Amino acid sequence: MPALSGELVVFGFASFLALAFALLMVVQKTPVRSVLSLVVTFFGLSVLAILLAAPFIAALQIFVYAGAILVLFLFVIMLLNLKEETADKDDRPVQRTLGLLVALALGGLLAGATLRAPVPPRGPLTGPRIPMPDEIPALGRLLFSDYLFAFEVLSLLLLVAAVGALLLSKRRFE
Amino acid sequence: MSPALATALEGAAKIAFVWGVVLGAVLPNLIWVERRMAGLIQDRPGPNRVGPFGLLQAIADILKMFMKEDVVPMYADRLLHTIAPLILLVPAMTTFAVIPFGSSIHLFGRDIPLVIADVNIGILYVFALTSIGIYGLVLAGWASNNKFALMGGLRSSAQVISYELAMGIAAISVLLAAGSLRLTKVVEYQASGTFLGFLPLWNCFPQALGCMIFVVSAFAETNRLPFDLPEAEAELVAGYHTEYSAFRFGMFFMAEYLNLIAASAMMATLYFGGWSLPGLHPTGILGGVISIAVFAAKTGFFIFLFVWVRWTLPRFRFDQLMNLGWKVFLPLSLLNLIVTGALVLWGVV
Numbered sequence: 235m236p237a238l239s240g241e242l243v244v245f246g247f248a249s250f251l252a253l254a255f256a257l258l259m260v261v262q263k264t265p266v267r268s269v270l271s272l273v274v275t276f277f278g279l280s281v282l283a284i285l286l287a288a289p290f291i292a293a294l295q296i297f298v299y300a301g302a303i304l305v306l307f308l309f310v311i312m313l314l315n316l317k318e319e320t321a322d323k324d325d326r327p328v329q330r331t332l333g334l335l336v337a338l339a340l341g342g343l344l345a346g347a348t349l350r351a352p353v354p355p356r357g358p359l360t361g362p363r364i365p366m367p368d369e370i371p372a373l374g375r376l377l378f379s380d381y382l383f384a385f386e387v388l389s390l391l392l393l394v395a396a397v398g399a400l401l402l403s404k405r406r407f408e
Numbered sequence: 409m410s411p412a413l414a415t416a417l418e419g420a421a422k423i424a425f426v427w428g429v430v431l432g433a434v435l436p437n438l439i440w441v442e443r444r445m446a447g448l449i450q451d452r453p454g455p456n457r458v459g460p461f462g463l464l465q466a467i468a469d470i471l472k473m474f475m476k477e478d479v480v481p482m483y484a485d486r487l488l489h490t491i492a493p494l495i496l497l498v499p500a501m502t503t504f505a506v507i508p509f510g511s512s513i514h515l516f517g518r519d520i521p522l523v524i525a526d527v528n529i530g531i532l533y534v535f536a537l538t539s540i541g542i543y544g545l546v547l548a549g550w551a552s553n554n555k556f557a558l559m560g561g562l563r564s565s566a567q568v569i570s571y572e573l574a575m576g577i578a579a580i581s582v583l584l585a586a587g588s589l590r591l592t593k594v595v596e597y598q599a600s601g602t603f604l605g606f607l608p609l610w611n612c613f614p615q616a617l618g619c620m621i622f623v624v625s626a627f628a629e630t631n632r633l634p635f636d637l638p639e640a641e642a643e644l645v646a647g648y649h650t651e652y653s654a655f656r657f658g659m660f661f662m663a664e665y666l667n668l669i670a671a672s673a674m675m676a677t678l679y680f681g682g683w684s685l686p687g688l689h690p691t692g693i694l695g696g697v698i699s700i701a702v703f704a705a706k707t708g709f710f711i712f713l714f715v716w717v718r719w720t721l722p723r724f725r726f727d728q729l730m731n732l733g734w735k736v737f738l739p740l741s742l743l744n745l746i747v748t749g750a751l752v753l754w755g756v757v
Contacts, residue, residue: 266488266547266550267488270488270543270547273543289527289529290528290529290532292529293529293532293533293536294532296536296539296540297535297536297539300536300539300540301535301536301538301539301540301542301572302539302572305539305542305543305546305565305568306565306569308543308546308565309546309562309565309566309569312546312549312550312558312561312562312565313562370528370529370588370589371587
């Protein structure tokens with residue numbers, strides 16, 4: 235058991251927030267409250283990023299996910315005026331069972347991997363240094379050199395998704 | 409005194425100074441300025457009964473809000489209705505943390521930079537906080553269980569997404585030129601040279617287009633006329649805060665003005681050189697005070713601009729607002745980014 239430090243307290247609190255509100259998001263009946271729970275989860279994750287000395291990731295997490303994407307979610311939910319979900323009868327038993335099985339398998343895999351992972355040694359970390367927070371230009375340089383291919387493929391993926399969404403919505407109107 | 413304690417004290421003193429000035433001096437006077445300016449522009453006296461020139465009107469208004477009953481409508485979402493004004497107010501109050509309000513002061517044997525937190529993600533921090541504040545508006549509209557309020561909340565979410573994009577791309581051009589997300593670096597860069605040999609290197613000159621986009625988008629972000637569609641009292645009663653009374657309404661009111669002050673400070677910092685002035689090289693305590701005064705004057709000008717525009721221009725229609733954001737500002741901000749990139753590449757700025 236590591237000594238109780240300020241960092242550990244913040245870590246515990248942020249992780250608890252993230253996990254508890256992720257759970258709340260799933261079990262919540264009102265869609266608007268689900269979205270809000272997810273916002274709190276993102277805040278928890280962003281605090282964890284700050285603990286890892288990555289404030290850039292933390293700010294992006296809030297700005298992009300909480301600030302843009304979830305506001306869009308909220309907009310759509312309010313536009314369609316989605317009310318509370320009613321407990322509908324189980325009309326897709328196969329999917330439900332399959333989903334449960336896949337979730338259990340994934341959970342087991344993650345738990346097993348976590349338990350078997352080597353415990354990092356105590357003391358200051360050694361090894362190659364990843365770009366530190368003040369080196370946002372370094373991060374950009376890495377993205378456009380070593381990881382250029384992955385970066386471009388990702389942007390292509392986003393473009394495909396945008397074009398696909400346009401196509402789907404157009405087809406419906408015609 | 410240990411260094412950690414000294415740093416903590418320094419931070420606390422700076423927070424007390426910034427909040428003291430913003431909440432204690434600027435905010436109440438801003439309410440007075442807005443109402444008197446409205447009177448001036450509309451050719452009527454404006455509030456002139458409470459105190460000399462009506463200066464105590466804001467205090468009377470705040471007292472009135474404290475005294476009134478806090479009504480929560482029936483069938484409203486009580487929890488969200490209660491916390492919505494807080495979600496708007498807290499980010500509005502914390503934006504000021506990263507804005508450098510002066511150069512630096514040498515006091516008690518320490519060099520004190522005049523910014524509360526000089527974080528390396530300065531611009532992103534401000535954008536992240538303003539985008540969180542929107543939840544306050546949207547939730548207020550949704551939780552009120554009122555169709556007018558819901559329309560207001562809906563409009564604010566669509567409006568903010570549309571304008572944040574153009575505003576963000578305009579800000580990217582600024583950090584491209586300055587080479588850092590740190591706001592102190594952005595100011596230092598603007599103080600560091602000249603543009604075309606005779607203009608100060610303020611971003612508003614090489615990036616005039618981006619500056620224009622940022623300023624207009626700031627009106628949309630702060631829900632001020634001509635873009636105050638979430639409120640639009642002529643169509644939506646009072647928009648998202650229709651069902652709010654007493655001090656919860658006061659919190660929305662406060663947050664709107666705090667956002668206005670923060671947006672003005674950001675414009676001064678990103679595009680008009682922050683605390684710097686050509687030919688001014690602040691040293692010593694007097695220099696620090698002068699740099700604060702320069703920053704205050706620039707911010708004050710933009711606050712004045714906000715008030716001036718509010719009482720001059722009529723409100724946009726919602727489709728006009730969306731068209732302007734997506735079809736005009738977004739392409740123009742990309743153009744501005746390309747031009748700035750070329751200027752940086754050729755070493756002009």
